Amino acid sequence: xxxxxxxxxxxxxxxxxxxxxxxxxxxxxxxxxxxxxxxxxxxxxxxxxxxxxxxxxxxxxxxxxxxxxxxxxxxxxxxxxxxxxxxxxxxxxxxxxxxxxxxxxxxxxxxxxxxxxxxxxxxxxxxxxxxxxxxxxxxxxxxxxxxxxxxxxxxxxxxxxxxxxxxxxxxxxxxxxxxxxxxxxxxxxxxxxxxxxxxxxxxxxxxxxxxxxxxxxxxxxxxxxxxxxxxxxxxxxxxxxxxxxxxxxxxxxxxxxxxxxxxxxxxxxxxxxxxxxxxxxxxxxxxxxxxxxxxxxxxxxxxxxxxxxxxxxxxxxxxxxxxxxxxxxxxxxxxxxxxxxxxxxxxxxxxxxxxxxxxxxxxxxxxxxxxxx
Numbered sequence: 001x002x003x004x005x006x007x008x009x010x011x012x013x014x015x016x017x018x019x020x021x022x023x024x025x026x027x028x029x030x031x032x033x034x035x036x037x038x039x040x041x042x043x044x045x046x047x048x049x050x051x052x053x054x055x056x057x058x059x060x061x062x063x064x065x066x067x068x069x070x071x072x073x074x075x076x077x078x079x080x081x082x083x084x085x086x087x088x089x090x091x092x093x094x095x096x097x098x099x100x101x102x103x104x105x106x107x108x109x110x111x112x113x114x115x116x117x118x119x120x121x122x123x124x125x126x127x128x129x130x131x132x133x134x135x136x137x138x139x140x141x142x143x144x145x146x147x148x149x150x151x152x153x154x155x156x157x158x159x160x161x162x163x164x165x166x167x168x169x170x171x172x173x174x175x176x177x178x179x180x181x182x183x184x185x186x187x188x189x190x191x192x193x194x195x196x197x198x199x200x201x202x203x204x205x206x207x208x209x210x211x212x213x214x215x216x217x218x219x220x221x222x223x224x225x226x227x228x229x230x231x232x233x234x235x236x237x238x239x240x241x242x243x244x245x246x247x248x249x250x251x252x253x254x255x256x257x258x259x260x261x262x263x264x265x266x267x268x269x270x271x272x273x274x275x276x277x278x279x280x281x282x283x284x285x286x287x288x289x290x291x292x293x294x295x296x297x298x299x300x301x302x303x304x305x306x307x308x309x310x311x312x313x314x315x316x317x318x319x320x321x322x323x324x325x326x327x328x329x330x331x332x333x334x335x336x337x338x339x340x341x342x343x344x345x346x347x348x349x350x351x352x353x354x355x356x357x358x359x360x361x362x363x364x365x366x367x368x369x370x371x372x373x
Contacts (some may be wrong), residue, residue: 033330036111047114051333052357053107053267058279058301058342060262061097062287066090069253071163072205076251079209086253093287096259098342098350104357112331164208164250170197205251212247215240262288268303268356273338276300282344297345303338305359329364336360 036048069086076082172195177188199207219240221227231237264279281289283296291298336359342350 032115034113034115035331036113049112049114050106050108051110051112051331051362052104052335053110054102054335054355054357055105056266056268056301056340056354057101057103058264058266059099059101060095060264060280060288060299061099062260062262062282063094063096064258064260064287065092065094066256067253068256070250071201072208072251073253075202075205075209079205080212080251082251085251086255091286092284093282094284095282095344095349100340100342100350100352100354102354107358110331110333110362114330163204164211164247167199167207170199172197208247208250212244215244215247219244260287266301268338268358270358273303273305273359276302276343279342299349300343302341302343303354303356303359304341305356306337306339306353309334309336309359309361331362331364333357333362334360 067086067088067090069088070076072079073085073087076085174193174195175190176193177190179186179188181187218227219237222230222237222240262280266277266279277300278291278298279301280291280299281293281296282299283289283293286295288299289296335355335357337353338356338359340350340352340354341348
């Protein structure tokens with residue numbers, strides 16, 4: 001009798017253990033991964049992660065050139081034989097270089113929630129280096145369009161003190177008379193009157209041209225050893241060169257250049273692949289302008305996916321059943337390669353190949369691949 005009771009107890013314990021195992025299997029996976037939506041509730045212990053989104057940063061190096069005519073430009077050929085000097089003030093821009101870099105941000109349309117009944121242990125940081133998934137809670141770093149200005153050019157380069165003349169007026173003497181009364185007689189007494197007369201522009205130009213030729217002649221005498229005093233170092237020659245340049249620019253004019261860097265950011269969209277998008281408008285007279293400007297040529301960017309991951313999408317559709325929800329699969333994205341081209345009008349000024357996460361396919365990975373062991 002006792003043996004029968006013991007056997008009955010053993011069978012009951014075995015049945016209870018088996019029923020617990022069956023209930024555990026029916027309860028489903030220990031971790032549930034679902035896309036984030038307004039119907040998904042978040043509780044303590046829930047992990048939210050995002051798939052990566054590629055953002056391109058385009059840096060444009062533009063050179064600004066300003067030409068300012070000299071005060072004696074119209075006398076350059078007559079006094080110095082110089083032709084082709086700057087006659088009118090002008091400004092023009094040119095693109096010197098373009099560089100494109102990229103970084104990853106959280107894709108707002110690809111957030112997922114991991115909910116589990118136990119403590120999550122993950123090696124997601126190791127997988128981040130392999131490019132399978134974005135790190136948890138990434139910092140969003142969108143800079144938009146910015147402008148890095150260089151030093152402001154001083155357009156008023158020719159001042160009245162730089163006209164190259166040692167004298168700006170000449171003294172003219174004249175004889176005047178004054179009448180005095182002496183012994184009931186009027187006497188005219190002469191006296192000298194000095195008048196200062198401002199030199200004309202042509203006279204100032206003649207003086208500057210003469211001083212320029214004197215500087216050139218003195219430099220030649222020093223270099224050929226004909227001067228009475230020979231300088232001990234090159235300081236005298238450097239100063240003569242500086243003065244010669246300043247005097248020459250009074251006739252030829254000045255050309256001022258500066259380099260400015262403009263930064264634009266572009267977020268590719270899958271719907272805009274193979275399409276040409278306008279980054280900004282570039283004018284040769286005013287430089288980079290907004291896309292709404294009608295003055296200049298458009299600078300466009302185009303991304304053409306190479307569809308390296310299209311076969312993965314076909315495999316996913318063949319092995320998935322839309323009627324059965326996927327709960328224990330981790331979503332990740334494999335980026336696709338795209339050909340990037342930037343044009344200024346009809347001229348290509350940049351071409352490269354880049355990885356673009358948005359153009360890739362979203363795949364599923366077993367949750368235990370990074371969660372737990």
